[in-house]
Amino acid sequence: MNFKRVAALLLAGAMVMTAVPVYAKGDDVTLSVSIWDTNQEPGIKEILADFTEKTGIKTEISVVKWDEYWTMLEAGAQGGSLPDVFWMHSNESQRYMSNDMLLDLTDKIKDSDLIDPENYPEDIWGLYTYDDKYYAVPKDIDTIALWYNKTLFDEAGLDYPTADWTWDDVTEAAKKLTKDDGSQYGLAMRNDNNQAGYYNLIYDNGGYIISDDKTKSGWDDEKTIAAMQTLEGWIKDGVIPSLETMSENNEDVLFEAGKIAMTCQGSWMLAAFKENEYTAANCDCVELPKNAETGRRASLYNGLGWAASASGEHTDEAWQLIEYLGSKEAQEKQAELGVTMSAYKDTSDAWAKSADFNLQAYLNMMDDMEIRPYSKSTVTWENEDNEILKGVYTGDITMEEACKQMADQMNEKLAEE
Amino acid sequence: MAKTTKSQARTKRERSEFLWGWLFILPTTIGLIVLNIIPIFQTIYQSFFKTGDFGKGNIFIGLQNYQKVFADKEIWQALINTFKYAIVEVPFSIVIALVLAVLLNRKMKGRSIYRTIIFLPMVAAPAAVAMVWRWLFNSDYGLINNVFHVHVNWVSNPKIAVFAVAIIGVWSIIGYNMVLFLSGLQEIPRDYYEAASIDGATGVNAFFNITVPLLSPTIFFVLVTRVIGSLQVFDLIYMVIDKSNPALTKTQSLVYLFYKYAFINKNMGYGATIVVVLLIITMILTVFQMIGQKKWVFYN
Numbered sequence: 001m002n003f004k005r006v007a008a009l010l011l012a013g014a015m016v017m018t019a020v021p022v023y024a025k026g027d028d029v030t031l032s033v034s035i036w037d038t039n040q041e042p043g044i045k046e047i048l049a050d051f052t053e054k055t056g057i058k059t060e061i062s063v064v065k066w067d068e069y070w071t072m073l074e075a076g077a078q079g080g081s082l083p084d085v086f087w088m089h090s091n092e093s094q095r096y097m098s099n100d101m102l103l104d105l106t107d108k109i110k111d112s113d114l115i116d117p118e119n120y121p122e123d124i125w126g127l128y129t130y131d132d133k134y135y136a137v138p139k140d141i142d143t144i145a146l147w148y149n150k151t152l153f154d155e156a157g158l159d160y161p162t163a164d165w166t167w168d169d170v171t172e173a174a175k176k177l178t179k180d181d182g183s184q185y186g187l188a189m190r191n192d193n194n195q196a197g198y199y200n201l202i203y204d205n206g207g208y209i210i211s212d213d214k215t216k217s218g219w220d221d222e223k224t225i226a227a228m229q230t231l232e233g234w235i236k237d238g239v240i241p242s243l244e245t246m247s248e249n250n251e252d253v254l255f256e257a258g259k260i261a262m263t264c265q266g267s268w269m270l271a272a273f274k275e276n277e278y279t280a281a282n283c284d285c286v287e288l289p290k291n292a293e294t295g296r297r298a299s300l301y302n303g304l305g306w307a308a309s310a311s312g313e314h315t316d317e318a319w320q321l322i323e324y325l326g327s328k329e330a331q332e333k334q335a336e337l338g339v340t341m342s343a344y345k346d347t348s349d350a351w352a353k354s355a356d357f358n359l360q361a362y363l364n365m366m367d368d369m370e371i372r373p374y375s376k377s378t379v380t381w382e383n384e385d386n387e388i389l390k391g392v393y394t395g396d397i398t399m400e401e402a403c404k405q406m407a408d409q410m411n412e413k414l415a416e417e
Numbered sequence: 418m419a420k421t422t423k424s425q426a427r428t429k430r431e432r433s434e435f436l437w438g439w440l441f442i443l444p445t446t447i448g449l450i451v452l453n454i455i456p457i458f459q460t461i462y463q464s465f466f467k468t469g470d471f472g473k474g475n476i477f478i479g480l481q482n483y484q485k486v487f488a489d490k491e492i493w494q495a496l497i498n499t500f501k502y503a504i505v506e507v508p509f510s511i512v513i514a515l516v517l518a519v520l521l522n523r524k525m526k527g528r529s530i531y532r533t534i535i536f537l538p539m540v541a542a543p544a545a546v547a548m549v550w551r552w553l554f555n556s557d558y559g560l561i562n563n564v565f566h567v568h569v570n571w572v573s574n575p576k577i578a579v580f581a582v583a584i585i586g587v588w589s590i591i592g593y594n595m596v597l598f599l600s601g602l603q604e605i606p607r608d609y610y611e612a613a614s615i616d617g618a619t620g621v622n623a624f625f626n627i628t629v630p631l632l633s634p635t636i637f638f639v640l641v642t643r644v645i646g647s648l649q650v651f652d653l654i655y656m657v658i659d660k661s662n663p664a665l666t667k668t669q670s671l672v673y674l675f676y677k678y679a680f681i682n683k684n685m686g687y688g689a690t691i692v693v694v695l696l697i698i699t700m701i702l703t704v705f706q707m708i709g710q711k712k713w714v715f716y717n
Contacts, residue, residue, distance in 0.1 A: 071680045078471045095683070099470045192661045244573035247662040248555050259557075380682045386661065394663050 043339030136305025547656030601635030
């Protein structure tokens with residue numbers, strides 16, 4: 001194994017040496033780029049066009065929906081035909097890095113003038129570091145905010161949510177905003193909305209999902225359970241739609257239809273709410289509420305990374321592209337175009353001005369952030385968590401029972417890692 | 418001497434026919450072996466392993482996957498779901514298609530237009546079909562609920578969701594079954610009906626005493642392929658039932674679970690075990706049908 005790595009490094013080194021003159025006629029190279037978010041596609045395309053103009057290296061982007069994206073990537077990794085450059089997510093990065101599927105960028109970053117790790121949040125590097133080696137360059141950062149429908153608040157004669165709100169205020173307002181005939185609900189939080197939804201409640205209350213050494217689940221922690229009981233209260237009070245309704249029409253669809261007054265959404269939803277005429281005219285966002293007792297207002301956060309295939313044919317060109325995408329210039333452009341907040345320090349002010357919402361709220365949420373919980377098998381235990389939580393929505397089990405079950409299954413899966 | 422040359426000539430012709438015959442089926446055979454037969458054995462082989470990431474580092478664990486499958490309530494529920502789906506899809510798609518085929522086999526105005534319309538769902542992509550039906554069934558904004566002024570959670574009520582999905586399945590397969598029946602009907606000589614009408618058997622009588630028996634080989638073929646097809650249902654469920662749908666556990670089929678374990682949870686070995694179990698169930702059912710056919714299928 002070690003010999004293989006040394007040999008690979010030597011080869012890579014040799015390729016860099018010999019590849020320099022090749023750059024001059026790099027026109028023939030077309031890099032395949034894969035992403036999963038159609039909302040971001042137009043902006044990313046523009047940035048890729050800038051890159052082609054600068055270097056002459058062409059790119060071809062393909063957008064594959066989240067679920068199929070990982071199936072495609074898995075097949076590509078197994079068959080040795082990964083895209084040249086693609087998005088990586090904390091749910092899956094550990095598996096890809098530990099199996100040497102991603103191009104090792106450590107030395108390239110060290111030699112780069114454009115990428116200095118200091119300029120990006122440390123925790124995001126953490127998602128894409130394995131054995132002290134870097135495998136991706138941070139693309140963006142996301143935080144969570146509370147979205148509300150101004151028109152519905154006006155109709156109910158309520159004041160808009162402010163940065164001083166606690167989760168109890170949300171509960172009170174939600175009750176007043178819910179209509180008995182089921183035509184309107186106070187808020188929505190689906191069983192699988194963890195990062196933008198209930199995880200924030202948990203960390204506000206001093207609970208946790210996974211221990212720092214990734215060996216133990218925090219679902220059975222008292223504070224976690226107490227926080228989740230807030231959600232149980234909403235379900236019991238009927239201030240959120242039934243799971244049947246939410247599964248057929250996701251939170252954002254209900255929000256865009258004016259059926260719910262509040263929803264917690266990540267900064268990645270901006271493009272969708274900006275494009276939608278109804279939300280653009282009637283809705284706005286504000287910082288997440290605080291926990292009344294602890295006074296904490298945490299935002300879960302995450303960041304995607306730009307990674308390259310270790311077995312790609314054009315790894316040097318791929319690195320050039322990743323280096324450009326991580327550079328201050330491209331990161332600023334990404335923010336200006338309103339694609340997402342950028343990972344590069346202090347470039348997101350431009351993003352906050354990219355739409356007519358109170359987007360400063362998302363930037364303010366950066367004051368207290370918790371990285372989205374992850375381990376090597378995140379997807380497996382997260383999906384199982386979601387499955388168990390359904391029982392609370394349908395009234396089959398209490399939240400406390402659900403939390404215990406989730407802890408058990410998660411501990412079991414963590415032990416297998 | 419003359420005799421030997423003749424037989425030599427025959428063997429030569431035979432040999433050339435033999436070669437050409439093989440040559441013609443070679444592309445199909447290679448495709449079948451490479452894409453179907455070899456993967457079947459690879460899947461069976463994989464089901465005895467705890468598979469590692471990206472197909473590396475597989476560990477042989479004997480029958481452990483099978484023990485887990487048989488002890489897994491989720492699998493048994495999925496098996497029940499699959500059967501529920503098949504019990505609706507197979508008979509309804511056959512009976513309705515048969516009636517339609519008989520009606521459209523007569524001389525009538527606009528016959529080919531009707532045939533085309535009924536066959537159209539077969540041409541549409543299953544994903545597109547599922548998306549349209551998902552909106553029709555939507556409990557809040559769906560056409561069905563709004564036209565009939567009811568509020569039924571067609572696809573999210575655990576009790577009825579699997580049948581709602583089966584309705585989509587019936588709708589999309591009727592056209593295909595009908596075309597098969599039509600071709601079968603055209604094989605039946607007119608004389609039988611003429612003779613029957615002289616004896617006073619028309620309409621329903623003729624249908625049950627002439628059409629059904631003489632069409633039974635086609636019906637048998639459709640039955641076997643539909644049973645196999647419905648046991649493999651996946652795309653409709655995957656497209657219509659969202660992951661957060663409370664009805665998911667009561668609708669997911671065995672192939673859906675295979676997809677979940679193999680491609681989402683990346684546990685290839687366990688996924689392989691599930692499809693091997695499905696393969697065995699399908700084979701048993703097909704063997705029973707083959708035995709049962711002797712009682713009701715008439716070959717001329």
